[in-house]
Amino acid sequence: MKNFLRILFLAAFFLGFQFYSNAAEKVEYLKTDWSFKGPFGKFDRAALQRGYQVYQEVCSSCHSMKYLNYRNLVEKGGPEFPVEQAKAIAASFEVKDGPNADGEMFMRPGRLSDKFVMPYENEKAAQAANGGAYPPDMTVLVKARGGGVDYIYSLLQGYEDPPAGVSLDDGVYYNKYMYGNKIKMSNQLSEGLVEYSDGTNSTVEQMAKDVTTFLMWTAEPHLETRHRMGFKAIIYLIILTVLVYFSMKRIWSRIETDV
Amino acid sequence: MSEHEYTPKSKVGKWFNDRLPLLTLANHLTDYPTPKNLNYWWTFGGILTFCLITQIVTGLVLAMHYIAHADLAFASVEHIMRDVNYGWLIRYIHANGASMFFLAVYIHIFRSLFYGSYKSPREIIWIIGIIIYLLMMAAAFLGYVLPWGQMSFWGATVITNLFSAIPLVGEGVVTWLWGGYSVDNPTLTRFFTLHYLIPFLILGLVVLHIWALHVPGNNNPIGIDIKKPSKDTVPFHPYIVIKDGFALLMFMIVFAFFVFYTPNILGHADNYIEANPLVTPAHIVPEWYLLPFYAILRSVPDKLLGVIAMLSAILILAALPWLDTSRIRSAVFRPLYKQFYWILVADVLILGYVGAMPAEGLYLLIARIATAYYFLHFLIVLPVLGFRERTIPVPLSITEPILGGSPNLAAVKKRDNLKIQ
Numbered sequence: 001m002k003n004f005l006r007i008l009f010l011a012a013f014f015l016g017f018q019f020y021s022n023a024a025e026k027v028e029y030l031k032t033d034w035s036f037k038g039p040f041g042k043f044d045r046a047a048l049q050r051g052y053q054v055y056q057e058v059c060s061s062c063h064s065m066k067y068l069n070y071r072n073l074v075e076k077g078g079p080e081f082p083v084e085q086a087k088a089i090a091a092s093f094e095v096k097d098g099p100n101a102d103g104e105m106f107m108r109p110g111r112l113s114d115k116f117v118m119p120y121e122n123e124k125a126a127q128a129a130n131g132g133a134y135p136p137d138m139t140v141l142v143k144a145r146g147g148g149v150d151y152i153y154s155l156l157q158g159y160e161d162p163p164a165g166v167s168l169d170d171g172v173y174y175n176k177y178m179y180g181n182k183i184k185m186s187n188q189l190s191e192g193l194v195e196y197s198d199g200t201n202s203t204v205e206q207m208a209k210d211v212t213t214f215l216m217w218t219a220e221p222h223l224e225t226r227h228r229m230g231f232k233a234i235i236y237l238i239i240l241t242v243l244v245y246f247s248m249k250r251i252w253s254r255i256e257t258d259v
Numbered sequence: 260m261s262e263h264e265y266t267p268k269s270k271v272g273k274w275f276n277d278r279l280p281l282l283t284l285a286n287h288l289t290d291y292p293t294p295k296n297l298n299y300w301w302t303f304g305g306i307l308t309f310c311l312i313t314q315i316v317t318g319l320v321l322a323m324h325y326i327a328h329a330d331l332a333f334a335s336v337e338h339i340m341r342d343v344n345y346g347w348l349i350r351y352i353h354a355n356g357a358s359m360f361f362l363a364v365y366i367h368i369f370r371s372l373f374y375g376s377y378k379s380p381r382e383i384i385w386i387i388g389i390i391i392y393l394l395m396m397a398a399a400f401l402g403y404v405l406p407w408g409q410m411s412f413w414g415a416t417v418i419t420n421l422f423s424a425i426p427l428v429g430e431g432v433v434t435w436l437w438g439g440y441s442v443d444n445p446t447l448t449r450f451f452t453l454h455y456l457i458p459f460l461i462l463g464l465v466v467l468h469i470w471a472l473h474v475p476g477n478n479n480p481i482g483i484d485i486k487k488p489s490k491d492t493v494p495f496h497p498y499i500v501i502k503d504g505f506a507l508l509m510f511m512i513v514f515a516f517f518v519f520y521t522p523n524i525l526g527h528a529d530n531y532i533e534a535n536p537l538v539t540p541a542h543i544v545p546e547w548y549l550l551p552f553y554a555i556l557r558s559v560p561d562k563l564l565g566v567i568a569m570l571s572a573i574l575i576l577a578a579l580p581w582l583d584t585s586r587i588r589s590a591v592f593r594p595l596y597k598q599f600y601w602i603l604v605a606d607v608l609i610l611g612y613v614g615a616m617p618a619e620g621l622y623l624l625i626a627r628i629a630t631a632y633y634f635l636h637f638l639i640v641l642p643v644l645g646f647r648e649r650t651i652p653v654p655l656s657i658t659e660p661i662l663g664g665s666p667n668l669a670a671v672k673k674r675d676n677l678k679i680q
Contacts, residue, residue, distance in 0.1 A: 140531045143523055143528065145528055226351075227519065229519065233515050234519070237512045241505065241508040244508055247501060248501045257295045
């Protein structure tokens with residue numbers, strides 16, 4: 001047993017090393033309570049629905065969400081919009097389909113099975129419309145940034161006047177959480193920008209938190225299942241380990257050696 | 260080893276066994292005499308077998324859904340994560356499984372180093388092990404390219420570019436590896452093919468590794484040969500099976516923790532950005548398990564010499580049975596070697612750390628010192644130590660120290676505590 005603790009210690013050391021080396025250039029991010037953190041973490045359903053609203057009304061004019069389908073909005077573990085509402089959301093978008101019997105492409109209202117409609121035809125069009133900067137696709141954005149949700153949450157609230165001596169080009173903004181502090185996205189959130197349908201007060205902080213929660217879900221749509229299953233799996237493994245430990249003791253008691 | 264004749268009891272069994280002695284093999288595997296003083300560091304062989312099978316099974320399922328095409332690979336991984344039933348679970352087991360595999364293999368290798376398991380008559384087991392380790396690194400690198408994220412793409416670019424250091428034909432070799440003039444679709448498809456092939460090569464070598472092990476039998480913490488099999492060993496089943504099983508379950512708890520609660524912590528965030536040949540990431544870093552060798556590569560200013568240093572760092576291990584001149588296997592009886600062993604462990608950890616840091620200033624200096632020490636350990640310290648070290652007398656048999664009646668054991672413990680050199 002003592003040896004085992006040593007092994008675990010060494011393993012922890014190895015891995016800790018890795019985390020430490022990754023943490024080298026960290027900035028202090030703004031902190032908030034995320035309902036989805038921890039082994040029992042779940043999404044706050046209302047926050048996901050509000051977050052979708054923020055994404056839709058603010059972000060989606062530039063940022064695509066290419067790996068998401070409208071049907072995902074209904075699925076368990078997500079915002080869980082009622083089917084009718086999700087259908088209405090999908091139908092509010094025009095989707096290019098075809099070719100039809102005449103060989104023509106045509107536009108039709110969106111369906112649940114459609115992918116989220118992209119704001120631009122392609123990356124070049126997105127760049128052309130945004131001063132050369134490509135607004136990244138948002139589906140897995142929180143997993144694609146070192147600080148994860150804390151980083152996105154902070155960035156949305158991190159706009160400041162540049163300190164003396166820092167000059168900014170046209171269309172470049174100062175953000176204290178951005179890598180290199182220069183960002184081509186202007187400050188998007190302002191008090192009361194979105195009128196929440198559930199009556200929540202739309203402060204900048206609230207909107208940042210809601211939309212970040214939504215982005216966490218788009219990046220990890222099965223997070224709730226994962227947490228639930230992980231808990232069961234680990235409890236199962238612990239019980240089995242204890243049983244096997246006592247069986248082992250019993251079997252080895254025939255030998256005058258300790259295990 | 261004592262090989263008693265085995266005859267199946269049933270007539271059918273005997274008929275079959277005379278034609279293909281599978282039952283004899285099964286009997287050998289269950290009865291295989293194993294030293295009874297093996298500690299938990301010896302359970303990692305079984306754990307590694309589990310890791311290999313896990314990787315093969317999950318990999319097989321992933322390959323059914325993955326699309327090896329530069330335009331589709333990233334999206335197909337997201338398809339696995341979202342729409343394939345439990346695809347997220349399978350992929351996270353596979354991705355974290357690679358890290359767990361390396362964690363276990365490093366413990367396995369360092370166990371060998373501590374207890375001198377590479378020494379006569381186990382050199383072949385050791386060399387096969389080194390080849391497996393090399394193939395594991397290749398498989399891990401190739402696999403990391405498949406999601407076609409930014410780190411995949413740029414990692415592949417950096418590593419394949421190492422071949423350009425070969426004099427005269429370097430550039431040609433790189434073009435040949437890429438299947439074009441940069442890392443692109445042809446590179447991805449061949450990497451996928453090779454990533455699928457290598458695990459089965461490893462599986463074959465694992466069979467040889469175990470076969471070679473079953474000829475002389477296991478080494479043990481005391482590092483002496485088995486004197487009386489009846490007293491010093493236990494049959495593999497049930498004694499070792501249940502012990503390995505217990506250790507494996509402990510390992511699986513750690514594994515499950517990573518898969519279910521921090522599945523992305525061992526990967527790099529940039530790999531969730533689709534590969535873009537026009538944008539270079541700020542830092543290109545390999546996975547944690549390759550960092551010590553990456554540090555060695557970067558600590559040499561010349562590209563070709565750097566590549567040679569990195570390869571030698573691994574290949575030098577194959578020569579270890581002859582570089583270590585001491586006839587005593589276990590570090591338990593080698594007070595000086597024991598200290599150098601721990602210095603080596605620290606040295607490798609330091610190399611891993613600086614490998615993750617930018618190669619400049621103090622980090623570069625530390626990397627150079629640690630690299631020099633790494634080679635010093637194998638080329639100077641080990642050969643000299645075998646001749647100069649005053650070792651502690653080893654017990655006569657395995658049973659002797661276990662029963663606690665040995666005057667030798669008392670000496671061991673006392674000297675251990677006093678740290679006499």
